[in-house]
Amino acid sequence: MPAGSSRTEPRYVNSKRISLNYEIKEEGPSGTSAIELWLTRDGRAWDKYKEDASHQPPLTFEVKEEGQYGFTLVVRSGVGLSERPPRGGDAPRYGSKSIYKNQ
Numbered sequence: 001m002p003a004g005s006s007r008t009e010p011r012y013v014n015s016k017r018i019s020l021n022y023e024i025k026e027e028g029p030s031g032t033s034a035i036e037l038w039l040t041r042d043g044r045a046w047d048k049y050k051e052d053a054s055h056q057p058p059l060t061f062e063v064k065e066e067g068q069y070g071f072t073l074v075v076r077s078g079v080g081l082s083e084r085p086p087r088g089g090d091a092p093r094y095g096s097k098s099i100y101k102n103q
Helices: none
Strands: 011-013 017-020 032-040 046-052 059-062 068-077 099-102
Touching: 017 068, 032 059, 046 059
Parallel strands: 011 099
Antiparallel strands: 017 059, 032 046, 032 068, 068 099
C-alpha cells in the first residue's frame, strides 16, 4: 500500500516531474521484484506507465503533458505474484480522486 494512502482531495503540482513516496510494510519470503506504476487520465482506461525494479522510494517519473492524472502502484513479489492491475472504472489508490494537475 502506498505510504499515507487515504481518501483525500487532489494534489496540485506545477511540474511534469512527479515523485510518489511509498512504503512496503510486509514482504514475503521471495521479496519484491518490482513496483508497477499505473496511470489513468480519465478513470476508465489504465496504462502501465513505468516499472521500478529498484523498489526504493520515492518513485519519480515525468508525465508527457499537463493535465489530470490518477495513479496506482502495484507491488510484484519475487515470484511474480501481485494484486490485479487496475481496470476501467477502478479509483486511483493515491487519494479518492488521486488526480495530479500541472498548473
